[in-house]
Amino acid sequence: MQEIKDASDEPITWLRNLIKEFIVDWRQSQGANDYWRPCLVGVASAKDPMLEKLKRVVDPKHAMPNEILEGAKSIIVFFLPFKRWLAEQNDRCGVPAAQSWAESYITTNLLIGAINEHLQACLKDKGHEAAVTPATHNFDEVKLVSRWSHKHLAYVAGLGTFGHNHLLITSSGCCGRLGSLVTSMPLPATARPDIEWCLQKAGHGCLACVSKCKYGALHKTRFNRQACYRQCLKNDAHYSHLQLVDVCGKCACEVPCSYQIPKVPQASDRT
Ligand code: SF4
Ligand code: SF4
Numbered sequence: 001m002q003e004i005k006d007a008s009d010e011p012i013t014w015l016r017n018l019i020k021e022f023i024v025d026w027r028q029s030q031g032a033n034d035y036w037r038p039c040l041v042g043v044a045s046a047k048d049p050m051l052e053k054l055k056r057v058v059d060p061k062h063a064m065p066n067e068i069l070e071g072a073k074s075i076i077v078f079f080l081p082f083k084r085w086l087a088e089q090n091d092r093c094g095v096p097a098a099q100s101w102a103e104s105y106i107t108t109n110l111l112i113g114a115i116n117e118h119l120q121a122c123l124k125d126k127g128h129e130a131a132v133t134p135a136t137h138n139f140d141e142v143k144l145v146s147r148w149s150h151k152h153l154a155y156v157a158g159l160g161t162f163g164h165n166h167l168l169i170t171s172s173g174c175c176g177r178l179g180s181l182v183t184s185m186p187l188p189a190t191a192r193p194d195i196e197w198c199l200q201k202a203g204h205g206c207l208a209c210v211s212k213c214k215y216g217a218l219h220k221t222r223f224n225r226q227a228c229y230r231q232c233l234k235n236d237a238h239y240s241h242l243q244l245v246d247v248c249g250k251c252a253c254e255v256p257c258s259y260q261i262p263k264v265p266q267a268s269d270r271t
Contacts, residue, residue: 011187015041015119019078022118026111035104036111037081037259040170042157042190046072046182050156058149065182068148069131074187076119077150077157079168080108081176087253095214097235102245105177112179119181128185150178158190163198165209165251166223173259174252197261204264209251218251 019039027034046065054062065072082104090101116132123130133148151168154160160170167174199206210218217228232246239245256262
């Protein structure tokens with residue numbers, strides 16, 4: 001039986017510290033802006049039965065850990081939560097995404113790649129192999145589904161639960177970006193939350209994210225993935241002087257789950 005331990009376990013702390021220290025050095029060497037709050041790390045066993053379900057839930061072609069790395073034992077997933085000012089700017093700037101939001105996307109993707117390489121080297125030092133996957137654009141461009149969904153892997157690795165906005169709500173909210181890698185190092189799996197963190201899904205009512213989407217994509221009862229991606233491409237065209245920035249994120253900004261597990265409304269809040 002798979003061993004489930006608490007996220008404060010030693011390997012998680014080791015990985016979190018590796019990432020934290022690396023980000024400080026990387027920012028200095030790259031002269032990069034400081035966009036991020038402290039990172040979160042979760043681990044899933046490469047044999048977790050839930051992984052097989054991704055072929056049904058995400059896409060029949062969703063990769064399994066052994067296809068990424070022969071002899072895979074664990075999947076490490078990390079979340080880089082954005083600082084609040086970044087989400088506030090994206091929320092305030094009207095129809096297009098904020099330029100800072102678009103720029104942070106580019107920088108964060110570079111950082112994720114660099115973190116992956118760093119972790120790969122650290123794991124190799126300990127005698128283990130690791131294989132990395134790109135932070136983004138590893139998806140089917142017709143169906144708009146990922147063949148290695150960091151978001152779903154983050155769920156399996158116990159980092160959070162899905163929100164009505166189709167993002168993962170972590171203990172640091174849903175504003176941020178995910179990265180992952182597969183390793184031959186056996187690591188204890190992180191326990192998954194046993195309740196829904198999204199207020200709407202938990203039956204408390206919310207839909208604040210729906211009110212933020214002015215682009216016909218996110219509704220009370222459905223999500224139009226194509227409409228969402230159309231808006232992301234409009235933002236890319238808006239910032240044509242930047243690299244590919246097919247982002248929007250309005251439904252993640254300044255809502256109850258942006259920066260934390262949303263607080264369940266109390267009866268006294270309504271008086
Ligand atoms: S804004 Fe509310 S309904 Fe939307 S994902 Fe967050 S908690 Fe759920
Ligand atoms: S990312 Fe933008 S277009 Fe897509 S659902 Fe959220 S607010 Fe709507």
